[in-house]
Amino acid sequence: MSTTTRSIAVLATTTLLAAGGLIGATTSADAAPAPHRGNTSLADVLAADGHDYDDNWKDFDILDAAVTTVLTAKPDSPVAVLADGSVRLTAFAPTDRAFQRLAKALTGSTPATEEDTFNAIAGAAGVDTVETVLLYHVVPGKTLGSAKVLKADGAKLTTAQGGKVTVQVKKKQVTLVDKDPDLRNPRVIAVDINKGNPQIAHAIDRVLLPVDL
Template identity: 60%
Template sequence: MLRRVPAILATSALALGAMGATAPAASAKPAGEDSLAALLTSDGNKFDKNNKDFDILTEAALAVIGAKPDSPVALLADGSKRLTAFAPTDEAFRQLAKDLSGKTIKSEKKVFDALVELAGVDTIETVLLYHVVPGATLTSSKVLKSNGAKLTTAQGGKVTVKVKTKPRVSITLKDGDPNDRDPKVVLKALDLNKGNKQIAHGIDRVLRPIDL
């Protein structure tokens, strides 16, 4: 049931049409409307051994929508709504599970199961929404020019962008947890779904809206 993401999310998104209505001025070339949900599920949506992709993120979104069909997480399936998502890799979720449980978990499915058990669907929903900036398509070129910017997320909290260009380019996102290492943008996973209103950038840790 949880793997029926396109139909479940698309139906839920219709009820959330009013959200994310504020969009920047149109660019010279109209942006496409392929959704991030379609991108995330395009590989068959299966747990695997590739810790650099986004299987756990996809399953987390599915779990939220399965339990809460009206969740704003459904906006990820409505490609007409502008948004930017910072997408934690599978390794990022594995690190979160280790921090919460004190155990190293190798299997992606077991990481996912552990997070659901430890955090619950409501908390997972809150964390996912903290990774989404609604109403704006922030390409990597814009992010690189946003040093010091405070981004307001769909969860309501803010994420601060820190950009360094020397000795090499790095983009750090300062979250609501002051004790753990802040996530960095994965430079090899920039501009996922490029050319569309919904865009994502991979990150190497899970953003935390509170001190965990």
């Protein structure tokens, strides 16, 4: 597994299987024992079980690989904020399947494995673009749990990349509107990952895009 890997997978699996709606689905708090409360960073959660790919498209191995690749190439990248658990932020975390959908949009073909998916995206985009896309998934300075997100209908969230993401809530299902008008907008499919800590994440089924592809 990967970045938001085993820990996130355990916290989110039940929620992902019940992805009919944000509140209709089981939250991570219901899906697993209460998470550790303190200053656990999302990077720690992501790297809890190493950095390996697997065959589970519902977890976050590709996200982990993207974060690791950026920080290896650019140690001073703002992406490093994910490793400082004392800094408040909210991240919208694309699943491996979300990245596979992006790879198909970029290349016209669907990669067979998670590793092929990451290589296709990194090859087509480059490290700087991967960094930009990652930062577009982070809302700095705010710990937005599921209850707050549900109340944010119409809000424009400013991301660490500098662009904005618009929250749309309909029948308790949260959709995030990005800058690409053609590809389908991501939906929140698992909530409150790393709850009880300043850094919290919500899983999404597509990758947020800061530009029009």
